[in-house]
Amino acid sequence: MTVFHFFNCAILTFGPHAVYYSATPLSEYDTLGTSIKAAVVYLITSLVKLVCLATFLNVSESDRFDPYQELLKALIGFIDVAGLYFALTQLTHRNISQNHKFQAVGLGWAFADSVLHRLAPLWVGARGLEFTWDYILQGLEANANLVLSISLAALGSLMWLRKNKPKTLIPIIYVCAGIVATMPSITSYLRLGLEWHLPKVVGFELFTSLVMAFISWQLYSACQRPSN
């Protein structure tokens, strides 16, 4: 019964990634290699992040929200953006269109994140006898994270790869990218600073991820138009 629950949570956490890959044209153009490279880049980035966090951050005894520490954490979080930049621009891919490239990178990125951050707790916790909503919420969080990763990759590809984009949209793109990149800090502020409960935080994440996805989609298609 509890292994059953583990499978449910695993499906919720990792299923959308697989569905996204198979449902979109990504599967038809065989972009798995790109995704895996992005995942490897994610692994390296998170290692660098770990080292930075360990070097610059004090271990806080309490769960209080410390603005200075959180600012530092947010700055270190921008290493993610650097990693994503590397994955989008420096990696030599087979010639796939920009359109598919950012999706593949975002997908690999989100999948690696889910595996790293959620698989172990899931394996340890969800198989136990005790039932909590935590693992289901965590799965939903993974979904939100997938949407956010792809949005960020889309915005990144707009920033770094697309040359002729409408001048008026550039600041909006940067602002959106900034918001998406600081999402982890925002949620941690909500959780620790405002002491929101997990369901509320996850709901917020899902909502903002959908909003950001919609905005980045609109931006992306707006940039697509003049080039056509």
Place this chain on the structure above:
Amino acid sequence: MANLQKSKPSIGFVIPVYSSVITLFIIVMTCVELCDAVTVVDVYRLVQYDVGGTPFGSRLAVLNHHAGSAVLFSAAADLSRTVLILPIRELNLTFIREYIGRRKPLGGLLLLLPLDFSPQDRENIGEADHSSAKQFVKGVLVELEQLLIHANIPYPVYFGFEDDDVNSVLADVKRNDATGQLATATTGGYKLVVAAPEPKKVASPTISNTQGWLPGSKADGGSNQLPTIAIVASYDTFGAAPALSVGSDSSGSGVVAVLEIARLFSILYSNPKTRGRYNLLFGLTSGGPYNYNGTQKWLHSLDQRFRETIDYAICLNSIGSSSNELWMHVSKPPENAYIKQIFEGFSNVAEELGLKVGLKHKKINISNPRVAWEHEQFSRLRVTALTVSELSVAPELLESTGGLSDKRKFVDEASISRSVKLVAESLARHIYGQEGKTIDIFADNSSLAVNPSYIRSWLDLLSATPRVAPFLSKNDPLIMALKKELTDHTVEVNVQQEVLDGIFTFYDSTSSRLHIYQVASVTFDLLLLLGLGSYLIVLFSFLVITTRGLDDLISLFRRPPSRKMKTA
């Protein structure tokens, strides 16, 4: 299908990545808080023992069932897979009696004692508690204990305490039960798990008797032996939960009294001028609940010639309650001159102390193996002996042996002090030949006064130490402490180790930890799976439609039959 085939070649590509994933995995694993949101509480198992091969008590230790509450009692439901959680406060004894009497199947039983019965409860100590609610609980406990001890229960029975965690669980369980649905794997609820090993027999349980001497002075240096007076108490207990059987009154109060009397007389005997013409023998015996088996062993190990020098023996048992009545139990007829003399000595002192002492005579039936009082073991060997106790009637086997209800808060230090003074004073008058005179040897505020703080500290220690003999090791700290205390006041202290013989066999695993898990039902997981499946299908369709168009989605479902046609 097409997707599956395409992803296959990439598997080889994934494997080298895996090793680095695994290393990171381990890093992450160490970061993850391995917190299981379960409630873990200490529970104490009902005693499991055999008497002459007949099984008694709880015969199982492993527990893994859903929780239920008393609400289910009325329903004629099948409870063979349910652990009933019953607080003693609201216990319906007739239901329990019926359940155990008819041997109805039950998954298990968790009886919740009020929190102030827990060994950790150090408040309210000092003042004896007589509120009616407490007395009611005590009465229920006494009755329940006898019921459980003398029944053969084929499921695990545990005792716990009503702390906040357990109470909130119980409230939830009650709410769930009130809806009328039985909590099983399909409706969710709480699961109670005790992962205890199979109870094993306690191999050759030992009983340790401790004795100490205060030798008297021979006036003329004659060769004839001095007479001896023995002051004895049994220190071990027996109760429904061995790990909770601290027995403050039975017979912690007796042990405290023996130690205090030893201390008082050691002061007198340390001065050659006040050393009496009697040897004093102090004994702390074990095996009390089992027909005073330890006393018997101890007496038999004493030299026959020495045994004959024992003038009389005073056994102390249950003298801690706050009533003003004490009973002197004897096996010789009250007309016996010796008994008469001792009784008169006692009642004289008792009068001065405002106590009432009664004399109770109970003949010994040699053919009956039951030994109700400790002095009967002396009497069987023709040694004059008596038991001083607050109990007016001889207890049955395994009754009043310091079980669940025998707690510190029901014991009054002042009455122990008074009893100590009664025994010590009458003893001293006898030793120094001052009978019938009103002198106060152990007067209050003198250097020979009974020390209340000494009594209190020993009573507190004994009330915090479970003392069921089969579960006490040979070098148990308590036995060592008793030995050391006697060594401080008396000489030639020795601890005698014997094997508890007879018909009793005990089983271990007396306490364990109970894990309470909140579990979801299988139906919940099934519904969740359905929901997730439909979510993924909707997501899939949505993605296909937005990225490739509706026609593609429809063609996806049309393709498989065409493939089959091709391969065929």
